[in-house]
Amino acid sequence: MKYLVKSQVVSILMAFFWMICLAVLAFLDQPSRALQYINVFVYGFAILFAVIGFLLTKYFLGRNWFAVPLVLIPYFLLYQPVFQRSLVSIANDRYGGMIKFLAQSIGATYLLAAIFGLGLAILFTRPQIKG
Known part of the structure; x- marks a missing residue:
């Protein structure tokens, strides 16, 4: 049960970071700002997203391949859509359309x-020896 709660915390943190990335990209995606960049x-935020997923998985979940579906399925089916709808609802029409x-x-x-x-974190985490 404790492992399931940890995996859901990782899913929520990843969804929260996804919303931050979308908000920053929507802010930067204006003709007078950094549109050409x-x-x-x-891709910079995607690399940062992968590193954050790596660190969260490595330190919270450890070496267990069962973590991949426990994190990704709730993340994509539950947390990401809910957080995204809430972000679009608090943004004005222009930013909401850009976020979508x-x-x-x-x-x-x-x-x-x-x-x-997630995969790299599971591969590079040492197995814990109990005893």
């Missing part, structure tokens, strides 16, 4: 970053 920000567009256009990149971060 938006791909650099998208960015979520759809960069979602695959962040999916791969999340899987990559």
Whole structure:
């Protein structure tokens, strides 16, 4: 039960960071700002997202492949849509539309970053010896 709670905390933290990334990218995606550099920000945040997923998985969940579905399924089916709807609802129409567009256009990149971060954390975590 404790492991399930830890996996849900990791899912919620990843969804929260996803919302922060979307809000920052929507803020930067304006003609007078860094529009020509938006791909650099998208991939930079994706790498940061993978590193955060790596660290969260390594220190909270450890070496257990069962963590991947326990984190990713609630993250994509529950926490990400709920957090995204709440972010769109508090933003004005212009930013809300931009957030929806960015979520759809960069979602695959962040999916791969999340899987990559979780997988590497599980691979590079030492097994805990009980005894």
